[in-house]
Amino acid sequence: MEKVDIVVMGCGPAGIQAAIHASKRCSVYVFGDPEKSNLWNAHIDNYLSVEYPVLGRDLLLNGISMAKDIGVKFFYEDIMSIIPENGGFRVKSENMEVSCYAVILASGIKHEKLNVPGEKEFLGKGVSYCADCDCMFFKGKKVLIVGGGSAAARAADMMLNFASQLYLAYPSFSVSDSVIEQLKEKGCNVIGAQVTEIKGSNKVEEVLLSDGQRLDVDGVFIELGSRGIYEIAMELGIMLDDKQMKFVQTDTEQKTNIKGIYAAGDVTGFPFQLAKAVGQGCIAGIMAADYVKSNFT
Ligand SMILES: Cc1cc2nc3c(=O)[nH]c(=O)nc-3n(C[C@H](O)[C@H](O)[C@H](O)COP(=O)(O)OP(=O)(O)OC[C@H]3O[C@@H](n4cnc5c(N)ncnc54)[C@H](O)[C@@H]3O)c2cc1C
Numbered sequence: 329m330e331k332v333d334i335v336v337m338g339c340g341p342a343g344i345q346a347a348i349h350a351s352k353r354c355s356v357y358v359f360g361d362p363e364k365s366n367l368w369n370a371h372i373d374n375y376l377s378v379e380y381p382v383l384g385r386d387l388l389l390n391g392i393s394m395a396k397d398i399g400v401k402f403f404y405e406d407i408m409s410i411i412p413e414n415g416g417f418r419v420k421s422e423n424m425e426v427s428c429y430a431v432i433l434a435s436g437i438k439h440e441k442l443n444v445p446g447e448k449e450f451l452g453k454g455v456s457y458c459a460d461c462d463c464m465f466f467k468g469k470k471v472l473i474v475g476g477g478s479a480a481a482r483a484a485d486m487m488l489n490f491a492s493q494l495y496l497a498y499p500s501f502s503v504s505d506s507v508i509e510q511l512k513e514k515g516c517n518v519i520g521a522q523v524t525e526i527k528g529s530n531k532v533e534e535v536l537l538s539d540g541q542r543l544d545v546d547g548v549f550i551e552l553g554s555r556g557i558y559e560i561a562m563e564l565g566i567m568l569d570d571k572q573m574k575f576v577q578t579d580t581e582q583k584t585n586i587k588g589i590y591a592a593g594d595v596t597g598f599p600f601q602l603a604k605a606v607g608q609g610c611i612a613g614i615m616a617a618d619y620v621k622s623n624f625t
Pocket residue numbers: 337338339340341342343359360361362363364365366367368369370371372373374375405406407408434435436437456457458461462592593594595599600601602603605
């Protein structure tokens with residue numbers, strides 16, 4: 329079995345930044361696929377000193393090449409299990425097994441899909457899963473937010489500052505009536521129906537609803553929440569947030585409740601932003617390296 333100081337689970341901005349900082353003092357392997365990072369298809373317009381349009385994939389590929397130059401090894405495959413062993417961990421990926429002293433969880437989140445025709449086809453062409461990221465592109469445009477929970481209500485409240493016309497549609501709403509009333513008072517059209525199809529030519533132009541309505545819209549924000557890291561967290565006894573049980577709880581040093589396990593980026597919860605992922609990745613990398621140096625080598 330191979331041996332390395334630190335394993336990073338995730339090849340997005342959090343994982344790559346963690347690896348860059350940790351590798352100054354420790355050997356580091358990164359597992360995961362940059363093309364599966366939420367950043368891969370993003371056009372960044374809110375990251376310090378980066379002028380729009382910058383493609384997320386360019387940031388990832390440059391980051392990987394920087395990390396490789398300082399000795400980080402990348403394996404574009406998923407980790408299947410992390411087992412505590414001899415004070416460290418045995419990590420099994422799809423094709424290999426490696427033992428390490430510390431693990432940095434940076435596996436991001438998966439946005440819940442609506443699963444309707446047009447959703448995949450128009451992703452990045454009017455369909456988005458991130459109102460925080462893409463709101464600026466819909467200034468003065470007609471926008472539909474899909475979802476009935478707090479993520480959708482929050483996105484709608486923010487989008488009221490940008491859209492010329494705003495709809496919020498879902499068959500039922502889990503947020504309180506007063507939240508829905510406030511959105512209505514601010515000008516949001518709230519519709520109790522499901523989106524059944526997203527249509528357009530080169531970009532989103534129209535949505536069909538289960539009640540037979542057709543809405544002319546330029547953008548559809550699917551805000552149905554997200555999935556985190558439940559299975560691996562349960563196996564290791566890692567504490568998740570107590571409201572949704574989706575996101576890893578960390579302290580200010582990105583430590584989880586399990587000694588030797590750190591977490592960074594979207595996996596730690598809102599806000600789902602590049603700047604946060606990079607900042608937490610930096611801290612996790614430094615603190616994990618400190619832990620390894622003071623306890624093992
Ligand atoms: C369309 C879109 C546009 C966006 N635009 C912006 C923007 O303009 N500004 C901004 O700040 N943010 C933006 N974001 C958000 C930003 O992309 C995320 O906040 C950021 O990518 C989070 O980084 P991360 O490293 O935590 O996770 P991710 O980048 O999602 O990376 C997760 C990594 O974990 C890996 N992984 C998952 N499971 C496993 C496993 N079992 N084993 C090994 N690896 C695993 C994946 O392969 C992937 O490499 C956007 C997101 C989307 C979807």
